[in-house]
Amino acid sequence: MKTISPKGILFYVIFLLSCSLFAQNKLERELTLIDKDWRFSFGHLYDTDKDFGHATGYFSYLTKTGFGDGPAAAGFDDRAWRKLDLPHDWAVEQSFSEKASFSHGFKTAGKNYPDKSIGWYRKKINISETDKGRIISLKFDGVFRNSKVFFNGFFLGTEESGYNGFEYDVTAYVNYGGENTIVVRADASMEEGWYYEGAGIYRHVYLQKTNPIRIAENGTYVTSLVQNNLAEVTAQVTVENKGNYKGEIEIIQSILHATGKQIETVSEKTAAPGFYKTIQHTTKLNVNKPQLWDLDSPYLYRLVTQIKQDGKIIDHYETPFGIRTIRFDAETGFFLNGKSVKLKGTNNHQDHAGIGTALPDALQYFRINKLKEMGSNAYRCSHHPPTPELLKACDELGMLVIDETRLMGINDYHLNDLKRMMERDRNHPSIFCWSVGNEEWNIEGNITGERITNVMQEFAKSIDNTRPVTVGISSGFKSGISSVVEIMGYNYLGNGDIDAHRNEFRQQPGMGTEEGSTFATRGIYFTDDAKHYQSAYDKKPRPSFYSIEEGWKFYAERPYLAGMFIWTGFDYRGEPTPYGWPSVTSYFGMMDVCGFPKDNVFYLKSWWGTEPVLHLLPHWNWNKEGKEIDVWAYSNCDEVELFLNKKSLGKQKMEQNGHLEWKVPYAEGTLEAVGYKNGKKILTDVKKTTGAQENIKLTVDKENQPNADVSVITVEVTDKKGQHVPTANNEITFSIQGGKILGVGNGDPKSLEKDIFLDEVTVMPLANFQEQRSSVATENVAVNADENWKEAFKDRDYKNQAESYAYRGNFELKNNLSSNIVSFFYKKIGLETVIFVNGNKVAASAEDPQKYVLNSSILKQGKNTIHIAAKPLQKVKDWDVMNTDPGVVQVITPSEPWKRKLFNGYAQIIVQKDGTQSEVVLSATAKGLKAGSVVLSKK
Known part of the structure; x- marks a missing residue:
């Protein structure tokens, strides 16, 4: 018997302990983010050939279990599809068209664009043998929209909602110790809302492993x-x-x-x-x-x-x-932890400049920080369940939230959506109110709305009885929903008599769920309907609607109203009221789609915030000598004095919740405001006439999360003194090292520039595919002969095949550019295969023995011919289905450089670090300007 040394015994004990710990750890929950390395391709809404033959098999996924066909099949060849990481919004990548949806920002996606309304996603993952006995599931935070999910060819289910998260148990379908295929088909043809919603897997996806x-x-x-x-x-x-x-x-x-x-x-x-x-x-x-x-x-x-x-x-x-108390009082408003808090809220959709709805987590913090900087303390999720990361940011940064479901109704579809939202979100301390509807004009004022609200309200209480329920009402405040909802949500004081409703329902607390709806273009100080410009001065937008100032004064002066939610915090794609094409984003935001502040931000900051504020508008680059300019000051100082080129134009007292105005004959130079508190000078704000544009300046936004992998960078132009030029509109071109650009924007409501610059990926099947029998080895098959060709595989007698076959097919190249990358992805139709392109033998790539990268020197503009020589595959069983698809040609045309015009002095670029480089360098150039750059340190 062999003796084990003390050292060996110690090693053995440690080994057993390690195995025990490993086994115990494998019993516990694992949640793994699987956003990286997906394949994507468009399908088609109704043309099954363009939808890769999905759901056309004799046994399709609904007839027999495990028969997912087309891309839903585990063995489908997706090598030629585009590679990408999630989150992903394919709608934002599309061009604009006047014929596209007004509400969705005129992007060429959706029902009228059937070739851009279906998106297929595929990903392969390995699952270990040691995971046997665990429950394996896939978790999706949100897919827009009407998604079908498959796993190893097995249909898991359909989720209609574009906003609710969902989970599928795949335990029974796992190939343990091997490769597994996840497939998602998203159908974004149907609009779920009347605002930009994006398309595709625009939120995170996870693989979860748990004990039974x-x-x-x-x-x-x-x-x-x-x-x-x-x-x-x-x-x-x-x-x-x-x-x-x-x-x-x-x-x-x-x-x-x-x-x-x-x-x-x-x-x-x-x-x-x-x-x-x-x-x-x-x-x-x-x-x-x-x-x-x-x-x-x-x-x-x-x-x-x-x-x-x-x-x-x-x-x-x-x-x-979080531990906190909340309370509404019909007489005195809202209380947080026993202290009266006036709700200073904003409504917001979930899209951002450049990236649509596919927001990286860091952008959630960026946006909430921008709102808090303005003095806002509350956020309404308009009008759908938010992404979990938005609520996480609100929890961590201190922002109250109204969480809102998408659809009103009393059937399983509606109530189950509400239930899932509430069960997912009810532990967030930021949420102080549930909203079960918004502006349902067909039912707001009648008994149907009353019945639906009663059911949804009581149903919500059965899930979480710690928060009240509200509905946003806009078609009068008299009956129906208004008479039964727990917290009355007034949408616009111009839509009804709020005081009269309150006097009738004195036990019902209320708040302004939407107010303002003011039109403004950042950096524009005159209205020009021909140019789709709306002046940034806070004015009444329509006779029945009120300015931001009028709205806030109304709510601020009424203790019984808990506060108000501005429409909106940020501009958003779609609803370009009061215009249409070519405007593609809204004009309502306090900030534009990038988060650059409009002047209204400083009005709210004056009366919502706690810090001293002084802000002058407009800029002072007018070139209109002697013309009277409206000059406004937003401030919470006691008094403000205005100077032009050091000459006083008078001191004015500031009205509570108001602003100040002067008429100033324009003269180049310096416009300066001085703010006084208790008679002492405490603040100044200066607007100067700048010099010519000279330099590009790049600045990393201070609101970026520490160690975040995504950075938001402001792009601007300065004069030789380093002063920002507010009227600059230069086109800036960008390049990057050590990372990638996710998107660009500038806040211009009518910009039709690209948001995202992508390589164009074109995939083509071989046309006119034919075959010719041969009796010689594949290396010696004649590939140029024009005789005896017939349609490939037609009436093939698999019991009497030739020793080898020559095949030929062709594909068209519109442009044979040296910068293009052209590849043939061969799908096995035989053995000992040899490939010829235009008579030139080509070798397989090292990375994939069935991929052939084609040099531009052997390709031609127009028609190109591929010959394939191979020994035939043999059927083992008579019912074996043999592959007859020889493969596809992929053409990658590199995109033009990333670029964006400045709009009234600003643009924005969103950059993601790749994690492999010690630093990321973003460079910017423009004709006639000194280049700029910024260095981002490694995450």
Whole structure:
């Protein structure tokens, strides 16, 4: 018998312990982001040939399990498809057209563009043998729209909503120890909203692995009751069992500080739920002297939920939450943690300049920070469930949220959407109100609306009774929904008599869910309908609508109104009211689609914020000597004095929630405002006539998250003194090293420039594909003979095949450019294959033995011919289906350089670091200007 040394025994013990820990860890939950390395191609709305023959098989995916066909089949060849990372919005990549949808920003996608309304996504992943026994699922945060998902050719389901997240269990379909294929078909032909919605997998996707006994999807619900400096936390957890275990489990609930320090732990034993059943378990925990989640101090605790089976942790789930109290009062408004808070909110859609709806996480923080900088403390998700990262940003930065479902109704489709949204989002302390509808004009004022609201309101209370319910109403405030909704949501004070409604329903709290709707073009100070310019001065937009100032004064002066939500915080694609084509974005925002502030931002900052503010408008580059210019000052100072070239034009007192105006004959030079508080000079703001445009300046926005992999960069032009030129409209060209550009924008509502510059990928099948029998080896097959050619594979007798075959087909090249990359992706139709292009033998690439990269020197403008020589494949069984598709030709035409015109002095570029370089360098050039650059350090 061999003796093991003490050192060997120690090694063996460590090895066993490692195996034990590994096995235990494999029992716990794993959640892996799988956004990288997808393949994408357009299909077609109704032409099945252009939709890759999907759903045309004798046995399709709905007739027999596992028969996903076309791209849904696991073995489908997608090598020629475009490579991309998620999130992805294919609509933003399209051109503009006057014939396209007004509400969706005139992008050539959707029902009227059937070749751009269906998108296919495919991804391959490996799943280990050691994962057997676990529950494997796919989690999607959102796909626009009407998605079908397949896994290894198995149909998993359809999700109509473009906004709700969903999850599929794929455990039974996994190829353990091998490759697995995820396929998503998104159908964006139907518009779900009347605003830009994007298209495709525009939110994150995850692979999840859990024990069969686990916390259910969105399976925790944390509430708290605060009394006498003590918070009693109720932690409800839903446990499900997708296995056969019938014994006892232990549920451990712990609360941790943000620092990770444990506060309290409660452990309780209970019987496991039955097979495919769930149980709900509730634990009470206490937090002494809790740090309350507040707007200025958004403190977050963590609930850690663990499940033990036979003493081993089999699931671990963390829930961030905040401790705070909320209350509406019909007389005195809204209270957070017992303190009166006037809601200073904005409505917002979810798109951003350059990237559409496919926002990187860092952009959520960027946008919320911009709103907070303006003085805003509340955000309404208009008009759909948001991405989880938006709520995470609001939790962490201190922004109250109205969370809104997409559709009103009382059937399973509507209520299930509401339920999923609420169960996903109800642990976010930022959410203070649920909204179950918005401007449903067909039902707002009648009994149908009243009935629907009553059902949805009570249904919402059954899921979360800690927050009230609202609906945004715009067609009068008299009856129907208005008479039964818990918190009245007034959409525009011009749409009804708010005071009269309040006097009739004195026990019903209310707030302005939409107000303002003001038209403004950033940096423009005159209205010119021919040019689609709306003056940035805050004016009444329509007779029945009110300016931002008028709206805020109305709500600020009424304690019974909890506050108001401006329409909107940011401009958005679509709804280019009061214009149409060629305007493609809205004019409503306090900021443009990039987040560059319009002047209205400074009005709100004056009266919403806490810091001293002084802002002059307009700029002072007019070249209109002697012409009277309207000069406004936004400020919360007591008084403001205006100077032109050091000559005082008078001092004025500031009215509460107001602004100041002067008429100033224009003269080049310096316009300066001085703000006084208690008689003392505290602020100045200066507008100068600048010199000629000389330099490009690039600035990384300070609101970017630390260590974020995405940076937002402002592009501007300065004169020789470094002063910003507010009227610059130069076209700037960009290049980058060490990263990639995600999108460009400039805030111009009528810019029809590209948002994204992509290489053009064209995929072509071989046309007129024919064959010729041969009796010689493939190397010696004659490929130029013109005799005895017939349609390939037609009436092939597979029991009496030739020794080898020559095949030929052709493809057209519109441009034979040396910069193009042309490849033939061969699909196996024989053995010992040899490929010839225009008579030239070509070799397979090193990366893929069935890919042939074709040099431009052997290609021709127009028709090109491919010959294939191969020994035939043999059928093993009579019913074997043989491949008859020889492959496709892919042509990649490199895009032109990234570029964008400045609009009134500004443009924006969004950059992503690739993580492999120590730094990213973005450079910018323009004709007649000194180039600029900026260096971004590695993440």
